[in-house]
Amino acid sequence: MKSFIIAVALAALAACGAETATTAATSAAIKKREIEEGRKTMERAQDKVGQAMEQAQQRAGKDGDQ
Numbered sequence: 001m002k003s004f005i006i007a008v009a010l011a012a013l014a015a016c017g018a019e020t021a022t023t024a025a026t027s028a029a030i031k032k033r034e035i036e037e038g039r040k041t042m043e044r045a046q047d048k049v050g051q052a053m054e055q056a057q058q059r060a061g062k063d064g065d066q
Helices: 002-065
Strands: none
Touching: none
């Protein structure tokens, strides 16, 4: 009987460890996605800034021609 209780206790503790590891892995995957989305957002913003700068230069060039 004592062996059975110890086995059940060990199984319960192992399950807690597995749950913690699963939670950590899930959290890491979510953070990775957040970082990737942030990187994409930053790239889109940089593209927009670049386009705006090009347009401003084109306008400045046209204004200088007049």
